[in-house]
Amino acid sequence: MEHHAQFRTRWLVALLLAPQVLLVFTFFYWPAGAALFWAFTLEQPWGGGNAFVGFDNFTSLFADSFYWASVGRTIVFALASSCLAMGMALVLALFCDRQLRGYAYYRTALIWPYAVAAPAAAVAFRYVFAPEAGVFAGLNAMYPGLWNPAMSGTDAMIMIIIAYSWKFISYNFIFFLAGLQAIPRSLIEAAAMDGSGVLRRMRDIQLPLLTPTVFFLLVINITDSFVDSFGIIDITTEGGPAKATNLMVYKIYFDGFKGLDYSGAAAQSIVLMVLVMALTFVQFRYVERKIHYK
Amino acid sequence: MADISIRQVYKSYGRTEVVHGVDLDIHDGEFLVILGPSGCGKSTLLRMIAGLEAISAGDILIAAKRVNDLEPRQRGCAMVFQNYALYPHMSVAENIGYALKVAGIAKAERLRRIATVAATVGLGDFLDRLPAHLSGGQRQRVAMARAMIREPQVFLFDEPLSNLDAQLRVQMRIEIRRLHRRLATTSVFVTHDQIEAMTLADRLVVMNGGTIEQVGTPSEVYHRPASRFVGSFIGSPAMNFLAATIARPGIATIRAGHAIAFAETDFTAPPGTQVEIGIRPEDLIVTSPGTPDAIEMQVEFQEELGAGRLVHGRFAEQDFIVQLPAGHKPVASLSLFVLAPAQAVHVFDAQTGRSCRAAACSTGPA
Ligand SMILES: Nc1ncnc2c1ncn2[C@@H]1O[C@H](COP(=O)(O)OP(=O)(O)OP(=O)(O)O)[C@@H](O)[C@H]1O
Ligand SMILES: [Mg+2]
Numbered sequence: 235m236e237h238h239a240q241f242r243t244r245w246l247v248a249l250l251l252a253p254q255v256l257l258v259f260t261f262f263y264w265p266a267g268a269a270l271f272w273a274f275t276l277e278q279p280w281g282g283g284n285a286f287v288g289f290d291n292f293t294s295l296f297a298d299s300f301y302w303a304s305v306g307r308t309i310v311f312a313l314a315s316s317c318l319a320m321g322m323a324l325v326l327a328l329f330c331d332r333q334l335r336g337y338a339y340y341r342t343a344l345i346w347p348y349a350v351a352a353p354a355a356a357v358a359f360r361y362v363f364a365p366e367a368g369v370f371a372g373l374n375a376m377y378p379g380l381w382n383p384a385m386s387g388t389d390a391m392i393m394i395i396i397a398y399s400w401k402f403i404s405y406n407f408i409f410f411l412a413g414l415q416a417i418p419r420s421l422i423e424a425a426a427m428d429g430s431g432v433l434r435r436m437r438d439i440q441l442p443l444l445t446p447t448v449f450f451l452l453v454i455n456i457t458d459s460f461v462d463s464f465g466i467i468d469i470t471t472e473g474g475p476a477k478a479t480n481l482m483v484y485k486i487y488f489d490g491f492k493g494l495d496y497s498g499a500a501a502q503s504i505v506l507m508v509l510v511m512a513l514t515f516v517q518f519r520y521v522e523r524k525i526h527y528k
Numbered sequence: 529m530a531d532i533s534i535r536q537v538y539k540s541y542g543r544t545e546v547v548h549g550v551d552l553d554i555h556d557g558e559f560l561v562i563l564g565p566s567g568c569g570k571s572t573l574l575r576m577i578a579g580l581e582a583i584s585a586g587d588i589l590i591a592a593k594r595v596n597d598l599e600p601r602q603r604g605c606a607m608v609f610q611n612y613a614l615y616p617h618m619s620v621a622e623n624i625g626y627a628l629k630v631a632g633i634a635k636a637e638r639l640r641r642i643a644t645v646a647a648t649v650g651l652g653d654f655l656d657r658l659p660a661h662l663s664g665g666q667r668q669r670v671a672m673a674r675a676m677i678r679e680p681q682v683f684l685f686d687e688p689l690s691n692l693d694a695q696l697r698v699q700m701r702i703e704i705r706r707l708h709r710r711l712a713t714t715s716v717f718v719t720h721d722q723i724e725a726m727t728l729a730d731r732l733v734v735m736n737g738g739t740i741e742q743v744g745t746p747s748e749v750y751h752r753p754a755s756r757f758v759g760s761f762i763g764s765p766a767m768n769f770l771a772a773t774i775a776r777p778g779i780a781t782i783r784a785g786h787a788i789a790f791a792e793t794d795f796t797a798p799p800g801t802q803v804e805i806g807i808r809p810e811d812l813i814v815t816s817p818g819t820p821d822a823i824e825m826q827v828e829f830q831e832e833l834g835a836g837r838l839v840h841g842r843f844a845e846q847d848f849i850v851q852l853p854a855g856h857k858p859v860a861s862l863s864l865f866v867l868a869p870a871q872a873v874h875v876f877d878a879q880t881g882r883s884c885r886a887a888a889c890s891t892g893p894a
Contacts, residue, residue, distance in 0.1 A: 420609050420613035421613050423580050424613040426580065427601070427605065429630045
């Protein structure tokens with residue numbers, strides 16, 4: 235039996251593939267290639283093209299204390315936002331899995347935020363967290379200077395963490411709920427017969443069986459927080475105040491397009507790209523293989 | 529040790545009622561088997577006893593204490609599930625000992641009891657394995673051990689053997705029986721396998737469509753079925769049924785004009801009643817052609833069983849089966865003459881399907 239349709243002409247194959255290849259090339263390989271080129275060359279001060287400089291751009295990057303400060307902030311942001319987004323999502327999913335009254339509506343409502351574009355969410359959060367309006371105006375009236383993300387770096391960081399996590403709670407929630415519902419009902423019932431209460435069952439049965447999902451989401455959350463935070467930062471803080479929210483991805487944009495240091499920015503992009511690839515590798519290599527009970 | 533009392537228990541899912549007022553008393557230390565076709569509500573009833581399913585109406589009492597509103601863990605029941613429901617991330621020892629761990633029993637004591645119970649079910653060498661690395665039979669033993677270690681008041685089994693192959697099933701059946709002899713814990717066992725039910729039960733409950741058809745010892749249920757359903761459901765090959773009318777006490781006429789005698793002291797039905805006569809294939813006796821009132825069946829085909837021979841055919845426009853004893857030679861002719869001994873004839877009311885057996889003898893609920 236022949237299972238595949240056969241194309242009679244090669245040019246048809248080429249024609250059908252072309253748009254896809256073109257897209258991937260234009261939006262991935264070309265920029266990545268350009269970044270590589272920039273990262274290993276330096277534009278000469280008085281024109282005359284780019285000179286190959288080897289690892290010089292990386293050496294000076296790694297010698298730059300501002301860069302390491304940005305890496306530190308990125309790690310804080312990645313861990314805090316992943317923990318917040320996953321923790322909240324897990325709690326909500328555990329409640330939803332109990333199928334309390336009205337859970338179907340609640341589940342649908344929880345999935346919506348994921349459909350909101352990051353910059354749109356950021357605009358909303360800029361108003362929510364504005365020190366002179368909303369909840370915080372009241373708090374600031376009671377304790378003057380308590381909250382001002384435009385002045386305090388910590389406040390600004392908290393703001394972008396919350397704004398960023400908000401959207402990822404939905405994403406994580408979907409996976410956690412699916413993971414919980416994949417646990418056979420009879421396991422929960424067996425544990426109930428064994429004398430285990432609701433909380434104990436969550437701890438002893440549901441969470442351990444959810445480990446594959448947790449690891450999967452952890453990697454995805456961290457990876458995405460490296461790159462996806464751009465929209466939120468650009469709209470809410472623009473990396474400020476005093477570079478307190480200048481995460482790696484934003485620093486690339488800032489150094490490259492505002493500072494016009496293409497080579498430095500390109501070297502940073504390569505570092506970030508390698509990081510994301512490394513995490514993806516961990517994801518495929520260890521997480522997908524190891525942590526499954528079958 | 530406990531008895532269980534089920535009083536007028538109903539179960540509805542939304543507007544669909546699936547258990548329609550069940551009354552049942554399970555005695556202390558008895559092995560009770562609930563038997564019935566798929567979807568008749570056996571599991572639902574068992575799960576209501578366990579506390580895994582809310583009771584829509586009625587009461588369940590365990591050891592004279594009403595348990596309707598108690599959590600499963602407060603009822604003192606242990607359950608063995610059909611798919612075993614072993615915790616996949618815990619070793620055999622952890623699976624067995626989980627209940628003790630939850631109960632806060634010290635580790636040393638726990639390990640001692642795990643070892644004892646594991647030895648009883650022959651799992652001593654597998655304590656460190658994960659369930660995924662066990663065979664079906666071994667998993668089943670872990671599930672049993674997990675139930676046993678709690679020394680519960682009541683064991684509940686929901687078709688625990690149905691995932692095993694035929695040989696292992698027989699072996700586990702014997703082990704369960706042996707275990708019950710030793711522990712004498714009140715046990716409720718749900719199955720749709722009649723051999724399993726007949727061999728395990730002290731008493732048998734036959735359910736159909738959310739109600740109890742009959743409660744009795746396996747022998748009572750087999751020899752004195754309280755309804756046409758029980759008669760057809762218990763016994764293999766299935767009971768033959770013939771539509772008939774009561775002519776006079778002790779005699780019914782089949783529509784073909786045939787008379788069949790039944791024990792008039794056992795079955796009381798006024799003349800003219802429409803009934804169904806039930807005769808088990810193994811009760812029929814082959815006789816010589818021309819015997820008065822003999823049933824003349826048209827032979828269609830025969831099945832060799834080793835321990836006997838089944839003759840399939842038709843009589844009075846209905847399927848009819850006769851079981852010949854071992855050693856009987858194959859039927860060569862196109863028709864076979866058989867007689868039904870009066871004591872082996874069952875009479876069921878055609879309208880209600882209930883047995884016409886005199887009330888005193890009937891063991892089922894009215
Ligand atoms: N959650 C539920 N919602 C609605 N109906 C249900 C639910 N659970 C069971 N039922 C119905 O209740 C009836 C009895 O189900 P139950 O599981 O007790 O059957 P059973 O006798 O155990 O059958 P089996 O031998 O197939 O296990 C069935 O008709 C089933 O469709
Ligand atoms: Mg069932």
